[in-house]
Ligand SMILES: [Zn+2]
């Protein structure tokens with residue numbers, strides 16, 4: 366009968382029949398159903414430092430599996446749905462606590478002026494677009510009555526109505542007219558454009574108010590959290606929550622004159638003044654490309670609940686959290702490095718992405734772009750910045766959120782093992798772990814995904830109960846036993862403003 370099953374199902378059943386399956390499945394639950402977990406060999410010894418009494422010995426050699434599983438911790442949904450879901454949740458809490466308080470941030474922060482701003486790249490050539498009218502109906506892409514053609518004989522207009530998921534969206538009308546060099550160089554400098562913007566914003570505010578920057582610093586502080594997103598045309602753009610606080614950050618009220626319109630004006634002026642030349646100007650050298658933000662900077666106030674002209678804090682937090690788990694793959698490219706230019710022709714990417722990748726490799730050879738690691742970041746279409754960054758005082762940190770989770774798990778494990786309290790200074794733990802491989806083996810991926818889905822369902826039910834006013838129950842306790850999760854630093858960086 367088993368011969369009628371698909372190879373994957375058969376592999377999953379074979380895995381389930383193995384003697385170590387029950388223990389392995391518990392471990393995979395402890396990783397949240399990670400899609401590419403890391404296997405570790407090693408041991409951990411817990412003893413009383415004063416008496417030398419050994420309280421607990423854990424060795425992977427004693428495990429039925431022979432190893433311990435830990436989660437990969439990858440933020441990208443395309444790489445690991447389980448770990449990225451955790452990252453998304455954490456990012457949501459990080460953003461929302463900076464908008465309405467919580468996680469150590471006072472609730473008064475909800476009254477501070479703040480906006481949700483979107484910074485976009487300029488145009489590098491016409492691309493097919495999904496456009497909608499006021500009634501929500503899809504409009505023609507680029508209607509032109511006179512049907513003009515470009516110098517390559519291609520139509521400059523397009524009368525089709527592209528739906529949002531149409532693969533044509535974001536693809537150039539004429540690949541020969543499209544400025545691939547400009548697009549790739551813009552991506553390569555997008556992180557620097559953002560950095561210079563954050564530097565320019567406080568001085569622009571000071572100028573608008575007619576005070577010196579040092580004076581402003583005594584009364585006002587700027588906080589932000591930003592996320593990078595790829596548009597269909599392969600260019601990154603940034604979404605940022607930008608907030609005005611008093612001198613001590615979210616715990617202190619901003620002065621009365623710090624308002625949303627002032628912040629809005631300062632953001633637009635600061636962004637407009639930034640220009641980055643791609644190389645030094647020299648009389649016989651190649652022409653210098655000047656990079657700047659596109660004109661379409663969108664700034665909207667953030668309200669606690671949805672408002673006519675603004676956006677709601679929950680929507681902003683969900684939006685940022687969603688994009689924090691995406692990479693360049695949403696622009697039709699691949700989510701890992703390309704080592705050889707010869708591989709580019711074989712990649713399963715859109716033609717537009719392929720041309721951007723080739724342009725990265727081509728520009729990388731030119732002396733004026735030697736300082737840019739375009740080759741290493743070709744799969745990112747030139748962008749090499751962080752996907753999410755925040756200023757130090759925005760709210761809590763992902764590190765603190767992870768630590769709280771790790772502490773909770775350690776406490777559960779301690780109770781299961783009957784070990785002394787963690788703050789007992791006499792208790793000393795020594796551990797030694799070695800890498801023993803990663804990813805799932807024969808028949809395991811099925812069960813890992815099953816675990817991930819069960820955990821996601823349990824979380825969803827718990828969240829719905831919370832919303833409905835019933836006390837949220839803890840997820841069914843997973844007997845994690847002695848499993849530990851190694852949390853790694855991910856793609857979020859702290860910046861100081
Ligand atoms: Zn993972």
Ligand SMILES: [Zn+2]
Nearest residue numbers: 493494506523
């Ligand atoms: Zn079109």
Ligand SMILES: [Zn+2]
Nearest residue numbers: 515517539542
């Ligand atoms: Zn053309």
